[in-house]
Amino acid sequence: MTTPTATVLDPWPAPRATDPVDVVVTLPGSKSLTNRALVLAALADGPSVVRRALRSRDTTLMAAALTSLGSVVDTSGEDWAVTPGAFDRDATVDCGLAGTVMRFVPPAAGLARGAVSFDGDPHMRSRPVGEVLAALRTLGVSVDDGDRGALPFTVHGTGSVRGGTVVVDASASSQFISALLLAGARYDLGVDVRHDGKPVPSLPHIDMTVAMLREHGVAVDDSDPNRWAVAPGPIRALDHVIEPDLSNAAPFLALAAVSGGSVTVRDWPQHTTQAGDALRDLLSRMGCAVERVDAGLRVTGTGTLEGIDADLHDVGELAPAVAALCALASSPSHLRGIAHIRGHETDRLAALATELGGLGADVVEHADGLSLRPAPLHGGVFHTYADHRMAHAGAIVGAAVDGVLVEDIATTGKTFPDFAGFWSGLLEPAHGADAPR
Numbered sequence: 542m543t544t545p546t547a548t549v550l551d552p553w554p555a556p557r558a559t560d561p562v563d564v565v566v567t568l569p570g571s572k573s574l575t576n577r578a579l580v581l582a583a584l585a586d587g588p589s590v591v592r593r594a595l596r597s598r599d600t601t602l603m604a605a606a607l608t609s610l611g612s613v614v615d616t617s618g619e620d621w622a623v624t625p626g627a628f629d630r631d632a633t634v635d636c637g638l639a640g641t642v643m644r645f646v647p648p649a650a651g652l653a654r655g656a657v658s659f660d661g662d663p664h665m666r667s668r669p670v671g672e673v674l675a676a677l678r679t680l681g682v683s684v685d686d687g688d689r690g691a692l693p694f695t696v697h698g699t700g701s702v703r704g705g706t707v708v709v710d711a712s713a714s715s716q717f718i719s720a721l722l723l724a725g726a727r728y729d730l731g732v733d734v735r736h737d738g739k740p741v742p743s744l745p746h747i748d749m750t751v752a753m754l755r756e757h758g759v760a761v762d763d764s765d766p767n768r769w770a771v772a773p774g775p776i777r778a779l780d781h782v783i784e785p786d787l788s789n790a791a792p793f794l795a796l797a798a799v800s801g802g803s804v805t806v807r808d809w810p811q812h813t814t815q816a817g818d819a820l821r822d823l824l825s826r827m828g829c830a831v832e833r834v835d836a837g838l839r840v841t842g843t844g845t846l847e848g849i850d851a852d853l854h855d856v857g858e859l860a861p862a863v864a865a866l867c868a869l870a871s872s873p874s875h876l877r878g879i880a881h882i883r884g885h886e887t888d889r890l891a892a893l894a895t896e897l898g899g900l901g902a903d904v905v906e907h908a909d910g911l912s913l914r915p916a917p918l919h920g921g922v923f924h925t926y927a928d929h930r931m932a933h934a935g936a937i938v939g940a941a942v943d944g945v946l947v948e949d950i951a952t953t954g955k956t957f958p959d960f961a962g963f964w965s966g967l968l969e970p971a972h973g974a975d976a977p978r
């Protein structure tokens with residue numbers, strides 16, 4: 542289920558950018574930073590504030606999950622106040638389609654005194670989580686998942702968790718590691734997580750977890766590859782200011798590229814652990830001019846959109862937007878290292894191959910990526926499979942190609958409030974582009 546946006550048609554006629562756009566945008570906060578900040582605040586030794594929190598489906602589900610456990614989370618304003626409470630009750634958690642809720646909350650629920658049951662959207666039952674549940678058992682938590690290794694499951698907390706050393710295969714998702722680290726300081730022995738398997742994807746997201754834990758005064762040893770040790774101790778209360786979501790900047794910066802215009806994202810951080818920062822390099826390699834200006838990060842389309850050969854293993858969540866640009870590029874592309882995105886909101890490799898191919902793209906699906914060659918695109922319905930980033934990909938192609946209809950654009954509500962309205966607003970004539978309304 543996605544948050545419906547009342548006035549938006551379904552399928553949504555993606556507005557064309559018939560003229561170069563020239564806009565400065567303020568983007569909503571980062572999902573990854575907001576949901577980590579909420580979990581850490583709920584486990585901390587006093588009240589915290591999450592400033593400029595992202596208000597979207599994934600983050601309101603996280604707030605609801607922590608409230609159900611016993612925290613007080615006031616989401617009424619732009620700054621969300623979190624007061625930790627005793628996790629002294631049975632609770633129910635709706636994960637929706639949020640990987641961060643399904644993976645980050647169970648290790649916290651292990652600290653509860655009660656039965657915490659988890660379920661989510663239909664597709665969420667196929668997204669991987671079994672490694673986290675198995676790790677929790679090793680660390681002393683009782684989990685009932687009917688041997689499915691998937692939703693629905695129940696964590697039976699006893700009020701404390703022994704913790705200790707655990708081996709996890711995190712090749713399917715970095716979130717398995719982040720999940721155990723976020724709660725690990727509150728375990729009696731802390732937690733010492735070792736990865737054994739194919740390389741862990743999305744490593745910047747683990748660096749983000751480690752950095753935020755340290756900001757909360759937690760000692761983390763990540764000096765050896767594939768090992769993260771969190772010392773037991775309190776998680777200090779702390780106010781966080783949430784950065785704009787740099788991964789969600791992808792479609793907006795892509796709009797500069799496809800329209801030959803200029804898009805500036807305000808408040809682009811000088812230093813960040815967000816994976817989306819890789820867009821600076823990726824877009825310049827595709828032929829855009831990328832520069833820091835006083836207002837933020839400016840990307841200017843130069844009229845040339847080149848294909849790219851890129852290993853996106855660390856930044857898989859950028860793959861849909863980058864693939865959409867590759868479909869519009871004037872030379873071939875190869876996107877590699879992203880087998881794990883088959884376990885994201887949908888099988889993104891299959892979905893991108895099907896939907897870009899349906900609009901005429903010359904795309905070949907590989908076990909761990911996609912290759913694309915230049916081909917003339919045409920209009921048609923672009924299905925999104927409840928995946929916000931598929932919807933972004935459809936919007937990007939639709940900005941460049943007549944007659945693209947994006948099905949269920951409201952699915953963008955997972956991480957971006959009123960994406961369709963915001964996007965269309967950028968393409969209004971006042972902004973230098975001719976958009977159908």
Ligand SMILES: O=C(O)C1=C[C@@H](OP(=O)(O)O)[C@@H](O)[C@H](O)C1
Nearest residue numbers: 573714715716742743746857858
């Ligand atoms: O920890 C996080 O906030 C995230 C980690 C990554 O997950 P995977 O490691 O499953 O790719 C990323 O793709 C996802 O959007 C957010």
Ligand SMILES: C=C(OP(=O)(O)O)C(=O)O
Nearest residue numbers: 638639640641858885886
């Ligand atoms: C993979 C993603 O989300 P999730 O946090 O649900 O895993 C994503 O946002 O691209």
